[in-house]
Amino acid sequence: xxxxxxxxxxxxxxxxxxxxxxxxxxxxxxxxxxxxxxxxxxxxxxxxxxxxxxxxxxxxxxxxxxxxxxxxxxxxxxxxxxxxxxxxxxxxxxxxxxxxxxxxxxxxxxxxxxxxxxxxxxxxxxxxxxxxxxxxxxxxxxxxxxxxxxxxxxxxxxxxxxxxxxxxxxxxxxxxxxxxxxxxxxxxxxxxxxxxxxxxxxxxxxxxxxxxxxxxxxxxxxxxxxxxxxxxxxxxxxxxxxxxxxxxxxxxxxxxxxxxxxxxxxxxxxxxxxxxxxxxxxxxxxxxxxxxxxxxxxxxxxxxxxxxxxxxxxxxxxxxxxxxxxxxxxxxxxxxxxxxxxxxxxxxxxxxxxxxxxxxxxxxxxxxxxxxxxxxxxxxxxxxxxxxxxxxxxxxxxxxxxxxxxxxxxxxxxxxxxxxxxxxxxxxxxxxxxxxxxxxxxxxxxxxxxxxxxxxxxxxxxxxxxxxxxxxxxxxxxxxxxxxxxxxxxxxxxxxxxxxxxxxxxxxxxxxxxxxxxxxxxxxxxxxxxxxxxxxxxxxxxxxxxxxxxxxxxxxxxxxxxxxxxxxxxxxxxxxxxxxxxxxxxxxxxxxxxxxxxxxxxxxxxxxxxxxxxxxxxxxxxxxxxxxxxxxxxxxxxxxxxxxxxxxxxxxxxxxxxxxxxxxxxxxxxxxxxxxxxxxxxxxxxxxxxxxxxxxxxxxxxxxxxxxxxxxxxxx
Amino acid sequence: xxxxxxxxxxxxxxxxxxxxxxxxxxxxxxxxxxxxxxxxxxxxxxxxxxxxxxxxxxxxxxxxxxxxxxxxxxxxxxx
Numbered sequence: 001x002x003x004x005x006x007x008x009x010x011x012x013x014x015x016x017x018x019x020x021x022x023x024x025x026x027x028x029x030x031x032x033x034x035x036x037x038x039x040x041x042x043x044x045x046x047x048x049x050x051x052x053x054x055x056x057x058x059x060x061x062x063x064x065x066x067x068x069x070x071x072x073x074x075x076x077x078x079x080x081x082x083x084x085x086x087x088x089x090x091x092x093x094x095x096x097x098x099x100x101x102x103x104x105x106x107x108x109x110x111x112x113x114x115x116x117x118x119x120x121x122x123x124x125x126x127x128x129x130x131x132x133x134x135x136x137x138x139x140x141x142x143x144x145x146x147x148x149x150x151x152x153x154x155x156x157x158x159x160x161x162x163x164x165x166x167x168x169x170x171x172x173x174x175x176x177x178x179x180x181x182x183x184x185x186x187x188x189x190x191x192x193x194x195x196x197x198x199x200x201x202x203x204x205x206x207x208x209x210x211x212x213x214x215x216x217x218x219x220x221x222x223x224x225x226x227x228x229x230x231x232x233x234x235x236x237x238x239x240x241x242x243x244x245x246x247x248x249x250x251x252x253x254x255x256x257x258x259x260x261x262x263x264x265x266x267x268x269x270x271x272x273x274x275x276x277x278x279x280x281x282x283x284x285x286x287x288x289x290x291x292x293x294x295x296x297x298x299x300x301x302x303x304x305x306x307x308x309x310x311x312x313x314x315x316x317x318x319x320x321x322x323x324x325x326x327x328x329x330x331x332x333x334x335x336x337x338x339x340x341x342x343x344x345x346x347x348x349x350x351x352x353x354x355x356x357x358x359x360x361x362x363x364x365x366x367x368x369x370x371x372x373x374x375x376x377x378x379x380x381x382x383x384x385x386x387x388x389x390x391x392x393x394x395x396x397x398x399x400x401x402x403x404x405x406x407x408x409x410x411x412x413x414x415x416x417x418x419x420x421x422x423x424x425x426x427x428x429x430x431x432x433x434x435x436x437x438x439x440x441x442x443x444x445x446x447x448x449x450x451x452x453x454x455x456x457x458x459x460x461x462x463x464x465x466x467x468x469x470x471x472x473x474x475x476x477x478x479x480x481x482x483x484x485x486x487x488x489x490x491x492x493x494x495x496x497x498x499x500x501x502x503x504x505x506x507x508x509x510x511x512x513x514x515x516x517x518x519x520x521x522x523x524x525x526x527x528x529x530x531x532x533x534x535x536x537x538x539x540x541x542x543x544x545x546x547x548x549x550x551x552x553x554x555x556x557x558x559x560x561x562x563x564x565x566x567x568x569x570x571x572x573x574x575x576x577x578x579x580x581x582x583x584x585x586x587x588x589x590x591x592x593x594x595x596x597x598x599x600x601x602x603x604x605x606x607x608x609x610x611x612x613x614x615x616x617x618x619x620x621x622x623x624x625x626x627x628x629x630x631x632x633x634x635x636x637x638x639x640x641x642x643x644x645x646x647x648x649x650x651x652x653x654x655x656x657x658x659x660x661x662x663x664x665x666x667x668x669x670x671x672x673x674x675x676x677x678x679x680x681x682x683x684x685x686x687x688x689x690x691x692x693x694x695x696x697x698x699x700x701x702x703x704x705x706x707x708x709x710x711x712x713x714x715x716x
Numbered sequence: 717x718x719x720x721x722x723x724x725x726x727x728x729x730x731x732x733x734x735x736x737x738x739x740x741x742x743x744x745x746x747x748x749x750x751x752x753x754x755x756x757x758x759x760x761x762x763x764x765x766x767x768x769x770x771x772x773x774x775x776x777x778x779x780x781x782x783x784x785x786x787x788x789x790x791x792x793x794x795x
Contacts, residue, residue, distance in 0.1 A: 084750050084751070085750040087746060087750065089743060089746045089747060089750065115777075116777045116778050117777075118752075118776055118777050119752055119775075119776045119777050119778050122750075122752065275741060275745065278745075278746065278749070279749065279754070282746075282749040282750070282754060283749075283754040283755065286749075286752050286754045286757070286776075287754070289752075290776075305774075305779075308779075309762060312762070312763060312772070312779075313763060316763060316765055316766065316772070317763075317766065318764070318766050318768075319766075321765065321766035322766050415765050415770065415772065415781050416765055416766050418765060418769070418770050418781070418783070419765060419766075419767035419768070419769050419770070420767070422769070422783060428770070428781075428783070528783075528785075530743065530744040530747055530783075530785070530786055531770065531781075531782070531783045531786065532747055532748075532751060532780055532781070532782055532786065533770070533780065533781040534778055534779065534780055534781075535772055535779040535780070535781060536779075537779075
């Protein structure tokens, strides 16, 4: 099967960023930098926007724009993808390069990591080859100070010939100076004289052969020396972007084409073929970065990474690596389960108290019975359930998970699990996108952009749904608590719940690997591609910020979405439960229709319909089940899990039903938001459909086996 | 054993070596160059993942995990 960029959605990364200036004098600033250097933090703090930040490479995968005003000017800041290089080895690098080069920004800020400056200087030098108007932002200076790394910024600035500004964006330190420098350098009247990067004589001779002609053709719009170098390097992607930018094909110029041929011959004649030219260019840049770093940076403590290595020795060790990982996952679940228990009960008690008052109110105003039932028992009750079941676990889980992200633990998870993914012929970074799926599968699928290989990216997209998102956790937790650990009580109950939940998650991970392998052997054949994963330094997490950010940015966002879906869903359920066709309500008709199939896979018609109606958001599946049971039975009051369990038992649930609901919750179609995201990311209905089908079929097959085994063995 | 060239994946943990050449080509070669793995770069093998592969290396101030497939295409000289 051909994997064209169209069919795999690589075309989705917009090659041309459209910038909206409010006035023509607005200055456009490109924000470049290696992955994981705090680029998003700089961006957020300057523009007041909230790009999600976390300590692992490649996390900023969307292009964001924001505005800020400094002195008398408006600035539009464009956050371009974090890359190590502008050599266009991946789509991100191509986008970044094209924006720096053809987006014609008034200045480019390269954000670098003070603790790893030498490596970051490579990107700075590559940027300086394209444009003079560069400001180097040396971020994370607090971390560097902690590691006793001394940087002579003045010297570095002199050597590079552009401003070098130390910052600690997390605490807003140095950002004023950064804005000053950007203000100055984006002023067209000021001139900049950055470092000249020269290569060995033969390469320089070849450049000289073609540069004047290029200058003549394209004028001063783009750095002709750099274009010359790229033409010698036969960089097709650049040539394409360049031609798009110019509106004509540069090499259509016969004279230039001839010169380029001659210059290339000059190179090969002297023993430099295209691979070697690339080597020479990169080596030169790396060596200059090394020299710069030698003269401007002193490591007072040679063992500055000592603590990180010690932590890594434990967290990724042969013996403890995986157990520690599972324990950590378990502890997070345990805190979530136990911590969510009481607030959940309090919330539901509170909401049902409100419900009674609302009922009193409707009785008092003498409204018709159906109005009260529709609004209170239909809509209000569904929303109340969603909020009281969802809010507490989310408000606990999100901050804890963000904490791990912020610390830098996720890349270690990828490191620990890589071999499994390699054996499944998948990409090691898939474990990162899988982890993102714990928060939200749609986010996990967008995150798959960090995987370059189209084949492996599709595998990661299709299998992302096998880890339960936050909308499904509460369902799993509630069922575990009711049916599997109920009678123990107290501490041992919460530990058992945790173990059970961890088991379910592990099953999800095993399915991810199995299906990845299966896809690799069938419709997405191929070998694992190259893999280089950075293990960034551990960073001190900003606990306060994490709590605020994860509650406001994530929890309330997800909750808002769930509530906005719960309102119409509650309405639909109530209407379906109260419109009668013959003897039965519409709801019962639908459930009856689904029932035979649902029974085959251990569910019942109402449950299956709840999953179908829960397509817009998984959060509402359990509330819909409850509403359906309630609307077909006499009304009852209940405000805790044991009453809920009784309701479910009354409707024929056994532990096998509970197990199948959990398995089906783990493995069924992605929610509508996720499906739309898949469509957007793959640009293909076919792959969206496959992503829909794969988890659904897996769920049906596994539930079928479990339900029928239990029946055969007469376990129920 | 100074001067002997081995592939990076056979470099014992805790040992340092100098990069001598890359035997990969195309995209993988470029990736490796981008990591700063040019001639004479000092690389230290830090540790293996629980299942023995990939291995984390200290490369120009960064810690990078490489699968054995990639590391076997990097020739190094142990000092």
